[in-house]
Amino acid sequence: MCGIVGIYLKNKKYNSQLGKFLTGMMNSMATRGPDSAGFAIYSSEKKKKYKYSVCSNTDQVKEISKKLSKQVKDIKVKSISDHLIIETVMKPKKFIEILKNHDELSLVGYGSCIEIFKQVGNPKDVVKNFSLEKFSGSHAIGHTRMATESAITTDGSHPYSTGEDECLVHNGSLSNHNNLRRSLQKKGIEIKSMNDTEVAAGYISNGLSDKKSLKETLLDGLKDLDGFYTFISGTKNGMAIVRDEIACKPAVVAETKDYVAIASEFQAMAHLPNVNSAKIxxxxxxxxYSWGK
Amino acid sequence: MNLNLKKESLRKVNETLQSIDRKSNKKIFKVSNPDGNHAICAGLKDEIEVTIDGHTGYYCAGMNMNANIIVNGNVGTGVAENMMSGTVHVKGNASQSAGATAHGGTLIIDGDTSSRCGISMKGIDIIVKGSVGHMSAFMAQSGNLVICGDAGDALGDSIYEANIFIKGKVKSLGADCEEKKMNKKDQNILRSLLKKASINESEIKNFKMYGSARKLYNFNLDNVSEY
Known part of the structure; x- marks a missing residue:
């Protein structure tokens, strides 16, 4: 089953309430996916700085920060539940190499404005653990997972991010992901898990790195990705949604002059301001369909 | 009687509507704050009128018998699925599988429906004032599907003895579905359905009728070499 949600704010006056909106959306989708949950938040871009969202399997945050600050200059570490948000000027290529020497850390996403959090457990607990309500930003994407083809682990949780400021959530299943994984890995796209959605995320990263737009890449995906899917994909500029041709995985969009919300079911957005007069x-x-700057 | 889903649980509201005292005069109900909840007004069996004020989730008015249900909003997947009798009127749009497997009654949708409208319908009359998505009337067995707008791909795929009346364009027909000539009897059926949905009867001339070519009913001997 799985629940997917996304919200893009057109009116900046709501930016401080982004986390609150997404919390309500994820809580109501907990019934569609009680195994694990995750979300990506996009906030304003920090020029020349990168944020690395990292999941840690120890709670010794201070020691980790100490160790990292020896290898990386000008580093700021913020810890929330079992995640660290590491802010530095160091470029991804170099920093990711350093991270590889830390077995206790695994990278879940990075970029100039994205932060990603994911965890095993009921979505209602997960959003509480990360204090999602307090987050602000311009757009956000979330997922509640009912695991099917791969294990219930943080690695198997969405959103998947295989490129700078990119993320993908998926309701459905792909049938040709093993073949695609091999051909994308040959092209140098790093895919860590055996999960089908991570392959789709890699497919999008590959398209974007070929200078294609998100829309073009998703349209190509209709030919290349075999299976059932509703995807919500985020970049630093906005978000997009696509459903496969059979369209048996649900999605509903509500658009007002202030925001665009997407969810698997309408009940996930019933708490949003003026939703009853939205274009649904x-x-x-x-x-x-895409929205953004 | 007003039933507020913000104040009472869905189970309580449905229980109230499902266990009407038949001697009482209370026949008109309103459900407010549906907020996309599933299975609102499912399993009603009495001649009552219920107005739902807002958008509903899945299986709204499912298995309906006798009740007249009006939705002032959109409905999710499977509105009036397996309805036996009564009327369901949706003032907004409907999601997929509207009127699925329904045996009787009337379903009126003022807006559009997405895919699989009337899938496996078994006697229901469905009138859609807008357009329907792909695979509508898939394996439809009996009843009538009236579409005032357009239809998506594979309309009436593997259809049995249901009728499809459509005013707009058909993107493509499904297997074994073909255009039929409308006779007087068919015209009368369409006329009464348009009347039910308050659509001008003079529109009849703009409709085309589709039904089963009945080529899938029996094994085609020409295919014997395939085995």
């Missing part, structure tokens, strides 16, 4: 529609199969 179901994305058509095989069509890409």
């Amino acid at each position: 529609f179901e994305p058509e199969p095989g069509k890409v």
Whole structure:
């Protein structure tokens, strides 16, 4: 099953309430995916700085920060539950190499404005553990998982991020991900887990690195990705949704002058401001819808 | 009687509507704050009128018998699924599988429906004032599906003895579905359905009718070499 949600704020006056909106959306989708949950928050870009979202399997944050600050100059570490947000000027290529020497840490995402958090457990607990309500930002994407083809672990949780400021959540399953994983890995895209969605995220990263737009990449995906899916994909500029041609995985969009919200079911957005007067529609199969700057 | 889903649980509201005192005069109900909840007004069996004020989730008015249910909003997957009798009127849009497997009654949708509208319908009359998505009337067995707008891909795939009346364009027909000539009897059926949905009867001339080519009913001997 799985629940997916996304919200893009057109009106900045709501930025401070982004976390609160997403919390309500994820809580109501907990019934669709009680195994694990995750979310990506996009806030304003920090020029020349990178934020690395890292999951840690120890609670010795101070020691980790100490060790890292010896290897990386100008570092700021913020810890929330079992995640660390590490802020530094160091570029991804170099920093990711350093991270590889820390077995206790695994990178879940990075970029100039994205922060990603994911954890095993009921979504209602997960959003509490990360204090999602307090987050602000311009757009956010979330996922509640009912595990099917891979294990219930943080590695198997969404959102998946395989490129700078990118993320993907998925409701459905892909059938040709093993083949695709091999061909993407040959092209140098790093895919860590055996999960099908991470392959789709890698596919999008590959398209974007070929200078294609998100919309073009998702349209190509309709030919190359075999299976059932509703995808919500985020970049630093906005978000997009696409459903496969059969469209058996649900999605509903509510758009007002202030925001665009996407969810698996309408009940996930019933708490949003003025939603009853929003333009509400179901994305058509095989069509890409995108919003952003 | 007003039933507020912000104040009472869905189970309580449905229980109230499912166990009407038939001697009482209370016949008109309102459900407020549906907020996309599932299975609102499922399993009603008495001749009552219920107005739902807002958007509902899955299986709204499922298995309905006798009740007249009006939704002032959109409905999720499977509105009026397996309805036996009564009327369901949706003032907004419907999601997929509207009227699925329903045996009787009337489902009126003022807006559009997404895919699989009337899938496996078994006697229901469905009138959609907007358009329907792909695979509508898939394996439809009996009843009538009236579409005032357009239909998506594979309309009436593997259809049995249901009728499809459509005013707009058909993107593509499904297997074994073909256009039929409308006779007087068919016209009368369409006329009465348009009347039920308050659509002008003079529109009849703009509709086309589709049904089963009945080529899938029996094994085609020409295919024997495949085995």
